[in-house]
Amino acid sequence: MSGTLGPAPGRIAYAELDVFAAYGSFLVQDDTARPDTSRAFITDLMNNLVATTDGAISVGTARRRILPVTLDVRTEAPEDNLDDWDHVTEAGLRITSGRLVVSTFDYRTAIPRTTVPPGDYTARTYASGFDTISDDRIHGDDAYRVILWPGPTVEPRVLKRYPHLPIPG
Template sequence: MTTYSYQVFADYFQVVVMDEVSEEDFASLWTGENSEEWMIAIGNSTLGLGTLRNADVLLNVHVEPHEPAYSIDEFDHVIEASIHLPSGDLAIMGGSESLSVARRIKVPPGSYRLLYAVSGIETIQSEYEPAEDVYSLFIWPAKQKKTTLVKHWKASRIQKS
């Protein structure tokens, strides 16, 4: 496993993760039925990772050789989804940043499964104040599968898509 840690300005309450050659409009991805509720917008080769603060946030990206073992108790919010990375050049940027300043991670081209997990939600006092929230993305090579809400930070909101 390789882990990358980035401070990203989550402008518009999101961090964008995409294949560098993707031409998807990530703003339009937030129109899905569960996007805002589940804190994720999913395209074919682009993700919008929702955050609870419109500020600099810590994003840890874990590139795994296979599905990671984890305890659901470690996180407040967990989503499983898929992304296709045709070039293998993963770009990570804030909601208003341009691709030219994106952080980059090289992975083999192909289909990936991912786990988007959020912890430290209880430390957030307001959307602009410093907090200990951490946004984690685990990716590993795998076939595409249905998006699943595993755990919602508001426990009463669990539903399957």
């Protein structure tokens, strides 16, 4: 995975996952949340590769495949360099159950859960490898990293926009 991040000042949880991006996206969500994917949600996801609903953040992807996703929950915001990343977003997430799920509307017990303290988090999502995606969007070396830390549930925003943004779906 390309991209560099500053050292983690404190780690709460960490997981390297293979996540199926069924509709060109995946969810980072509280285990009890069941996202409402309204028209506005889908529009935000398509335009910015990030959207939120109660208890969940949706992350847009360049392909509909099983993709590498690194989940890193820290005690503080990362000090990072965005230069090595194609697209970076930020959003807020409220976790009430103390369990975090990264999937695409898949709540089976076989899907890994990551234990985190309940509370409000800020999430920063990084994507790399967009220039490696084939025209049919089947092949590529895209990878995703999600870093959460205790903080305000900020509105979704793009910190760095990929100039040829792939549209999920």
